[in-house]
Amino acid sequence: MRNGVIAIHRDGTLALTNHEAYRIFSIPRPSHDVGRAFSEVFRERSEVVRALASAFDLTTLPNRVELRLRDLDRVIGYTLSHVRDDSGTVIGAVMYFKDLTQVEQAEERERLRDRLASLGEMAAGIAHELKNPLAGIEVMAGLLRRQVPESPDAQSLLADIISEAKLANAIVVQMLEFVRPIRLQVERTNVPEVLHQAITMAENKAPRGEVGVSLTLAPDLPLVDGDQHQLCQVFTNLLTNAFEALGGRGQISIRAAVEDVHQDPAFVPTDEAETSVTPTMIVDVADDGPGVPAELSDRIFDPFFTTKSEGSGLGLPIVRKIVDAHDGRIDVTSTPGAGTRFRVTLPVSSATSVFK
Numbered sequence: 001m002r003n004g005v006i007a008i009h010r011d012g013t014l015a016l017t018n019h020e021a022y023r024i025f026s027i028p029r030p031s032h033d034v035g036r037a038f039s040e041v042f043r044e045r046s047e048v049v050r051a052l053a054s055a056f057d058l059t060t061l062p063n064r065v066e067l068r069l070r071d072l073d074r075v076i077g078y079t080l081s082h083v084r085d086d087s088g089t090v091i092g093a094v095m096y097f098k099d100l101t102q103v104e105q106a107e108e109r110e111r112l113r114d115r116l117a118s119l120g121e122m123a124a125g126i127a128h129e130l131k132n133p134l135a136g137i138e139v140m141a142g143l144l145r146r147q148v149p150e151s152p153d154a155q156s157l158l159a160d161i162i163s164e165a166k167l168a169n170a171i172v173v174q175m176l177e178f179v180r181p182i183r184l185q186v187e188r189t190n191v192p193e194v195l196h197q198a199i200t201m202a203e204n205k206a207p208r209g210e211v212g213v214s215l216t217l218a219p220d221l222p223l224v225d226g227d228q229h230q231l232c233q234v235f236t237n238l239l240t241n242a243f244e245a246l247g248g249r250g251q252i253s254i255r256a257a258v259e260d261v262h263q264d265p266a267f268v269p270t271d272e273a274e275t276s277v278t279p280t281m282i283v284d285v286a287d288d289g290p291g292v293p294a295e296l297s298d299r300i301f302d303p304f305f306t307t308k309s310e311g312s313g314l315g316l317p318i319v320r321k322i323v324d325a326h327d328g329r330i331d332v333t334s335t336p337g338a339g340t341r342f343r344v345t346l347p348v349s350s351a352t353s354v355f356k
Helices: 019-025 046-056 101-147 151-181 191-205 228-246 272-275 315-325
Strands: 004-009 013-019 065-071 073-085 090-099 187-189 212-217 222-225 250-263 276-286 328-335 340-347
Touching: 004 019, 004 046, 019 090, 046 065, 046 073, 046 090, 073 101, 101 151, 151 315, 187 191, 187 228, 191 212, 191 228, 191 250, 191 276, 222 228, 222 340, 228 250, 228 276, 228 315, 228 340, 315 328
Parallel strands: 212 250
Antiparallel strands: 004 013, 004 090, 065 073, 073 090, 187 222, 250 276, 276 340, 328 340
């Protein structure tokens, strides 16, 4: 079956479950599970235990309910049903469920594309109109500086004007980059080479200070289908943010490895369902800095949201847009006071076209 199934007796013991259930919940299958308490078998998934435990207390059972497994960063959709004997007495319950993670990601990408399509036309027009006056302000302020070389106060004010004009222009350029459709030049890309380039570029964009950077690469990493320049931009932005968050002290660890990931059976042909395992590149960028407050962690990928006094709020949204264009995903895990980890997941072989 393409769905997970868990059936329990009225006394709370497990009647049956299938392989898909263990796969979705990332739980190793014990040799003897039937007859054991379901709360013990699935103790690592407290959300699922609570949902099953409520089956005998509800008169109207939930249908098509979504449940987020935060530790797995996975979303499932489930339905509960009662099992009755010939006399109509409830003797058990069954949970049918499906992994909706890839479906939700696809819908989120579509929602993002729809928002960008409407935002793009307006933002692109505004940005083009702003670039010309900003360039004029910068040029005229520069000319004026040369005309008042003997006035330190005027020199200081004009330097501030030029600096602010450059900052505004940089924001306009980033906005154009954000709303512009991504064009990928897909080629076989060496991820370790991309990471080495990103470290060098990040050091040129933000002061590294005494921050230590460790790079751990799994042996025999394969090449991935991707745009080397834009992937370099992804990791440069992540490392630049880490340098800025650490403020010259701390440690950044970068890890790259390959994991086999099971595809959602709904996305593969039936005759390939048994072999729907694809190698996936996992790159973690973690720091031991102050972390991201819990109330802000869900907003850091929102356009124009920033906690920096001079930030544009477009760095991480652009990173996410590039990763999405590679059919990948980016996740963040942060503990205030203990650090932040960004995980970039990229398919080794992608169906991404050159234009997206």
